[in-house]
Amino acid sequence: MTTPRLEARAIRKTFDGPRPVEALGPFSLSLAENEFVSIVGTSGCGKSTLLMVAAGLTDPTAGEILVDGESIAGAGRDRGVVFQTYTLFPWMTARGNVEFALRGEKGMGAAERRRVALENLDLVGLSKFADAYPRQLSGGMKQRVAIARALCYRPRILLMDEPFGALDAQTRLLMQELLTRIWEAHKLTVLFITHDVDEAVYISDRVIVMTNQPGRLKEEVAITLPRPRTIEVQETAEFLALRHRILTSIRQESLAKEPGLAVEA
Amino acid sequence: MSAAPTPGTAAGETRTAAPRRRRSRALTIGGPISLRAYFALAAAGFVLFVLAWILAWVFQLAPRLLLPAPWDVVNRLARLAGDGTLWSDVQASVWRIVVGFLIATALAIPIGVLIGTYRIAEAFIEPFVDFVRYMPVVSFVPLTMVWMGIDDTQKFTIVFIGTFFQEVLLIMDNTKRVPMDFVNIGRTLGIRDVGILVRIVLPSAAPLIWDTLRISLGWAWTWVVVAELVAATSGLGYRTNVAIRFGQMDTIIGYLIVLGILGLVTDQTMKAVGRALFRWAER
Numbered sequence: 001m002t003t004p005r006l007e008a009r010a011i012r013k014t015f016d017g018p019r020p021v022e023a024l025g026p027f028s029l030s031l032a033e034n035e036f037v038s039i040v041g042t043s044g045c046g047k048s049t050l051l052m053v054a055a056g057l058t059d060p061t062a063g064e065i066l067v068d069g070e071s072i073a074g075a076g077r078d079r080g081v082v083f084q085t086y087t088l089f090p091w092m093t094a095r096g097n098v099e100f101a102l103r104g105e106k107g108m109g110a111a112e113r114r115r116v117a118l119e120n121l122d123l124v125g126l127s128k129f130a131d132a133y134p135r136q137l138s139g140g141m142k143q144r145v146a147i148a149r150a151l152c153y154r155p156r157i158l159l160m161d162e163p164f165g166a167l168d169a170q171t172r173l174l175m176q177e178l179l180t181r182i183w184e185a186h187k188l189t190v191l192f193i194t195h196d197v198d199e200a201v202y203i204s205d206r207v208i209v210m211t212n213q214p215g216r217l218k219e220e221v222a223i224t225l226p227r228p229r230t231i232e233v234q235e236t237a238e239f240l241a242l243r244h245r246i247l248t249s250i251r252q253e254s255l256a257k258e259p260g261l262a263v264e265a
Numbered sequence: 266m267s268a269a270p271t272p273g274t275a276a277g278e279t280r281t282a283a284p285r286r287r288r289s290r291a292l293t294i295g296g297p298i299s300l301r302a303y304f305a306l307a308a309a310g311f312v313l314f315v316l317a318w319i320l321a322w323v324f325q326l327a328p329r330l331l332l333p334a335p336w337d338v339v340n341r342l343a344r345l346a347g348d349g350t351l352w353s354d355v356q357a358s359v360w361r362i363v364v365g366f367l368i369a370t371a372l373a374i375p376i377g378v379l380i381g382t383y384r385i386a387e388a389f390i391e392p393f394v395d396f397v398r399y400m401p402v403v404s405f406v407p408l409t410m411v412w413m414g415i416d417d418t419q420k421f422t423i424v425f426i427g428t429f430f431q432e433v434l435l436i437m438d439n440t441k442r443v444p445m446d447f448v449n450i451g452r453t454l455g456i457r458d459v460g461i462l463v464r465i466v467l468p469s470a471a472p473l474i475w476d477t478l479r480i481s482l483g484w485a486w487t488w489v490v491v492a493e494l495v496a497a498t499s500g501l502g503y504r505t506n507v508a509i510r511f512g513q514m515d516t517i518i519g520y521l522i523v524l525g526i527l528g529l530v531t532d533q534t535m536k537a538v539g540r541a542l543f544r545w546a547e548r
Binding site for chain 2 (some may be wrong): 087090
């Protein structure tokens with residue numbers, strides 16, 4: 001068996017306080033190279049905590065994260081992150097934001113940075129907006145630049161925390177198509193957090209359902225839908241069956257969390 | 266429009282359309298007004314003030330010795346400007362503000378950013394700064410006089426005390442408004458903490474910090490005049506103090522107006538520079 005690209009080994013996270021909250025785990029997971037894995041669950045199930053731990057932005061209470069078999073110590077350039085919140089720096093243009101990420105590349109001159117930045121903006125279809133400031137961009141465009149920024153320095157893994165969560169339904173769909181296209185063309189290892197089941201089924205190779213607090217692995221569903229995937233796949237019986245299975249699984253968790261909401265059949 | 270039947274009314278039924286009076290948009294909360302209306306209203310405020318002043322003078326609401334007419338004040342100011350007194354007073358006060366304020370700001374920005382980002386720094390510095398902030402600046406005037414006399418250094422010190430502690434706390438607050446995910450992005454890009462502070466936190470908080478500076482600069486005017494009123498040999502506050510001794514109400518009121526104008530000009534200049542510097546931050 002080859003070493004997984006990303007591995008979470010018995011991660012636990014407890015938030016201290018007068019009443020400590022067990023947010024996560026123990027949770028284990030491994031992502032093969034070029035695998036696209038989504039994690040779904042009710043809000044507050046600890047999926048974002050998992051991503052923060054994987055990114056090295058939060059220390060786990062127990063367990064460890066390994067990238068290509070090596071334990072991580074904090075955040076690093078081997079893992080690119082896209083957040084749900086808009087994180088483009090408003091004082092820089094789209095290109096400036098991408099170039100900012102490239103400043104950490106050793107031996108890369110200004111001209112090369114510019115070229116790579118434009119190349120990556122082109123990848124997300126925004127080369128025409130290279131000189132626009134974030135306030136001039138729509139929410140979807142901002143997230144596309146954020147994706148370009150996370151991809152431009154070729155991290156080994158892309159971690160995405162509900163990156164399309166703040167977008168309207170139509171834009172979200174377009175973003176899913178874009179991400180699918182990029183993934184299919186370039187092959188990346190992606191850990192994707194979402195609460196949108198349609199999104200998870202459409203873009204992933206594998207979907208993991210988490211239990212509600214503390215977040216543990218509840219169910220793992222392999223998404224066998226053929227690739228390349230277009231949006232039409234969402235109308236196939238196979239898609240709907242997978243969707244139903246995952247929704248049912250999450251629903252059990254939601255009902256446990258919100259007692260009194262169950263409608264007797 | 267008036268002849269057309271209102272949609273939703275049954276045929277044949279006519280409604281005497283009592284024209285619904287709509288309140289002007291300008292009178293609703295957050296309602297917009299034109300730029301022209303804005304300036305007209307602003308000017309009207311000043312005109313009204315002068316008018317009230319003239320009326321008070323005409324009807325002698327206060328003895329003329331205590332309340333001179335606007336033109337008396339203008340005449341006096343013209344004379345003080347003519348013989349160079351006004352200019353040298355303004356220069357002396359401005360110099361004290363500039364030096365005191367720059368030193369305060371140069372220290373307040375790094376310290377404010379630090380305590381806005383590191384909890385250890387906050388725990389160590391913030392409670393103490395808060396404690397000093399509640400000490401009335403005026404109480405430092407006699408103390409600093411005893412310590413360092415009444416020269417410029419003492420004035421710098423008063424301006425410093427009056428602005429530094431406020432600035433530190435406000436800048437801490439400005440810094441805390443920088444989204445945590447901005448910092449997180451810096452981390453995932455492998456940038457070290459110093460780099461994150463200088464290249465992410467500082468530029469991100471810069472528009473708010475600029476506003477803080479603008480507001481503290483306003484206070485600096487107050488403190489320099491307070492210090493000069495008590496003991497000085499030049500400056501706007503000094504001249505006012507002399508005028509009190511000689512009962513020159515026109516000078517006192519005239520200098521008050523000069524202070525108001527200087528404050529207004531400084532504030533508007535700071536605002537304009539801020540807009541030019543931080544175009545990216547506009548909505």
